[in-house]
Amino acid sequence: MIKNISVIGAGTMGHGIAGAFAMYNYKVSIYDRNRKNHENVIEEIKIELEFMAEENYIEKDKIYPTLSNIKIFSNLEEAIKNADYVIEAIPEVLELKQELFNKLDKICPQHTIITSNTSSLSLSKLMEHISAERKKRIMICHWYNPAHLMPIIELSYFGNMPEEIFSDVYSLYLNIEKQPITVKKDISGMIANRMLHALAREVFYLIEIDAVSPEDIEKTLKYGPGFRGATTGILESADLGGLDIWCTVEDNLFKELNGSKKASDLLKQKVNNGKLGLKTDEGFFKYPKDTKEKIKKDFFRRLIIQLKASKNY
Known part of the structure; x- marks a missing residue:
């Protein structure tokens, strides 16, 4: 034990x-x-x-x-x-x-x-x-x-x-x-990070080609796939939506998605310019020094709300 x-x-x-x-x-x-x-x-x-x-x-x-x-x-x-x-x-x-x-x-x-x-x-x-x-x-x-x-x-x-x-x-x-x-397999990134960075690759690409603003890409995830994903897995979502529909959408869409084999140029540019996110006061967004602690607490608070909800799910 x-x-x-x-x-x-x-x-x-x-x-x-x-x-x-x-x-x-x-x-x-x-x-x-x-x-x-x-x-x-x-x-x-x-x-x-x-x-x-x-x-x-x-x-x-x-x-x-x-x-x-x-x-x-x-x-x-x-x-x-x-x-x-x-x-x-x-x-x-x-x-x-x-x-x-x-x-x-x-x-x-x-x-x-x-x-x-x-x-x-x-x-x-x-x-x-x-x-x-x-x-x-x-x-x-x-x-x-x-x-x-x-x-x-x-x-x-x-x-x-x-x-x-x-x-x-x-x-x-x-x-x-x-x-x-x-x-069950010794693969790079385990499972969660592979899923996360597959999503992140497309997110960075959409901003690079100016298809959407950073503010709206965040809103898209929080009130779209991420909103549903907090309670419903992707396989269940596919079953509920219809696998035939998902199959058709993927045949149409996959050839258009970013297939880069390296980190985003936009991401590298941010890193090279010292814009590393919260710890340097700026990343995709700006973080004034007097609000940084509040931003972290708000992040933790949202996670605690989700934890409380998940215990009743």
Whole structure:
């Protein structure tokens, strides 16, 4: 049974992952060699819990017990010595992750399940130099950002792991009220990111050719496919609409869609100009410094509303 969780990396994803487990009374150890992340992680989790309480998603008296379930370590060996389950959330660099996995293989207890939050790197590459016995206990467990609010978890099940170990991990995520899916092939991007970026490719292209404004493309998704997609999957939508109609539309439309094999020129231009989105005050839209915190809270608030609705669905 999985009881003790260790999270390696306390940045954008790691702190949210740690908080999500701690909320459900799992004991969580956090290690991050970045001093700033190390020092700020508890405060970041506290702020997010307080906001969830303000929005009546959790009880206020749950904040302290959640934080008390978390311990911060400055030593990796100490952080993982009692771990039943380790998830790494370090930068998306293959060599860094391989180095960490090799180290974890050597110093983790034999029963420990070692996992990665990657969505773009191959599991076979990550465990290239791992011992044969440990490979049975290695997998990808990909969270979506923000980790403490997004329900989906993508779990790799590529044939290296016995069914009973996979079932333990699957149950772990059900216990913290996530929605795990099983990814059966070692493919780049897992499932959710492949779907997301297929959509994003067309979105960027439509703006590039000036077919629609950024404001209206957002409205199109939120009040069109995205509005329906919050409660109805794409396969069910196709069934309800009629597969014959979908087939005809795709025959007519697919030859017109963007089939680029690289990132959008428009996206690259934004990046080259230092317009990276919220963190630089401008991306496709502008974010005045005095409104940035409100924008983030509004985003979290919308997700909490969806979470509340999904529990009744």
